[in-house]
Amino acid sequence: MNVIWIAPPAAGKGTYSSLLKEKYGFSHISAGDVLREEIAKGSAIGKEIESIVSSGKMVDDTLLKQLIENKLRSIDLSKPFMLDGYPRRLNQAIDYEDILNRLGIEKPIVIFINIDKETGLNRILGRVNCPNCKRNYNLTSGYAKPKVDGICDDCKTPLEHRSDDNKESYENRYNTYFNETTELINKYKDEGSLIEIDGSKSPEENFGIITKILGVNND
Numbered sequence: 089m090n091v092i093w094i095a096p097p098a099a100g101k102g103t104y105s106s107l108l109k110e111k112y113g114f115s116h117i118s119a120g121d122v123l124r125e126e127i128a129k130g131s132a133i134g135k136e137i138e139s140i141v142s143s144g145k146m147v148d149d150t151l152l153k154q155l156i157e158n159k160l161r162s163i164d165l166s167k168p169f170m171l172d173g174y175p176r177r178l179n180q181a182i183d184y185e186d187i188l189n190r191l192g193i194e195k196p197i198v199i200f201i202n203i204d205k206e207t208g209l210n211r212i213l214g215r216v217n218c219p220n221c222k223r224n225y226n227l228t229s230g231y232a233k234p235k236v237d238g239i240c241d242d243c244k245t246p247l248e249h250r251s252d253d254n255k256e257s258y259e260n261r262y263n264t265y266f267n268e269t270t271e272l273i274n275k276y277k278d279e280g281s282l283i284e285i286d287g288s289k290s291p292e293e294n295f296g297i298i299t300k301i302l303g304v305n306n307d
């Protein structure tokens with residue numbers, strides 16, 4: 089089973105990803121992490137990516153496709169996995185179908201967590217994350233609160249507010265996200281494979297809905 093998230097910032101994707109990983113053993117493949125890993129290796133491709141990213145440009149689709157495919161070949165594909173930050177545009181979605189075909193993996197389950205700008209903004213003001221293991225928390229939500237105030241449950245690192253969590257930056261990221269993904273959303277909608285959930289509901293309720301959709305929750 090493989091899951092694609094389509095989720096504007098603050099829709100709750102980070103929380104649901106962590107929970108699926110923790111409770112149901114999903115692998116979590118982040119496009120950003122894949123790029124960072126390649127840069128950290130210091131390979132020729134890594135150096136190329138570093139120069140592209142540091143000049144503020146986007147890594148081209150062909151290269152990204154290759155890196156995502158390599159990453160998928162390196163994990164245990166008999167376990168469910170989810171992709172984060174990929175595919176983000178129509179061409180990438182077509183590339184991803186190609187990858188899945190080559191690896192003999194079934195079509196993705198596409199979950200669109202829709203959230204309006206206002207609700208998203210309120211939510212990010214309560215958002216903190218772990219600088220070490222990257223787990224996300226939210227001080228405004230019971231489910232996503234750390235067990236001990238200000239400390240990561242997993243690795244005990246003090247939590248931090250994300251420096252880009254302010255109104256102007258949020259609205260920019262939100263608008264950019266929808267500009268980039270509209271074609272992708274329409275593609276999956278047209279195919280009848282887009283599963284839309286209401287991101288303004290509580291994380292508890294939505295996680296219940298998501299695990300039912302994925303068939304991992306038999307409660």
Ligand SMILES: [Zn+2]
Pocket residue numbers: 218219220221222223240241242243244245
């Ligand atoms: Zn942590």
